[in-house]
Amino acid sequence: MKVVYTDTPGNEAGVCYRRLDHFFGVVGGATEVVVEGDAPNIVEAYQKRGIKVTSSNETETDPLKMKVDDLKAWLTAKGIAFDASAKKEDLQALVPKE
Numbered sequence: 001m002k003v004v005y006t007d008t009p010g011n012e013a014g015v016c017y018r019r020l021d022h023f024f025g026v027v028g029g030a031t032e033v034v035v036e037g038d039a040p041n042i043v044e045a046y047q048k049r050g051i052k053v054t055s056s057n058e059t060e061t062d063p064l065k066m067k068v069d070d071l072k073a074w075l076t077a078k079g080i081a082f083d084a085s086a087k088k089e090d091l092q093a094l095v096p097k098e
Contacts, residue, residue: 001029006036026051040073047077063095 002015009017016027020037026045033046035055046053063074071091075082080094 001027002032002034003027003030004034004036005039005042006034008036038070040069044073044076047073053077064092 003018004010004012004015005018005020005023007020009019011017016030018027020035020039020042023039023042023045026049030046030051033042033051033053035042035053039055043053043055063071066074068088068091071088072082072084075091075094078096080096082091082094
């Protein structure tokens with residue numbers, strides 16, 4: 001089942017719509033998730049379960065320009081381990097050079 005987190009829910013058949021500000025946990029049965037907005041906590045929760053997540057922020061993802069929470073979510077999604085208390089500069093140093 002596709003789950004979409006957004007501020008403007010739709011009515012597409014077979015899609016479960018949820019508001020961005022009403023995240024209470026991973027929706028059981030989700031196989032694909034779309035996050036339309038800034039919600040790294042939602043992205044991270046689904047990625048930890050191995051569920052594919054597409055975020056509207058992905059088109060704007062320069063990890064070196066991200067806020068700390070977004071950068072942590074990005075690193076987690078890439079499978080890059082880091083200390084939870086690491087400073088922004090230390091997290092940025094973990095970003096692979098292209």
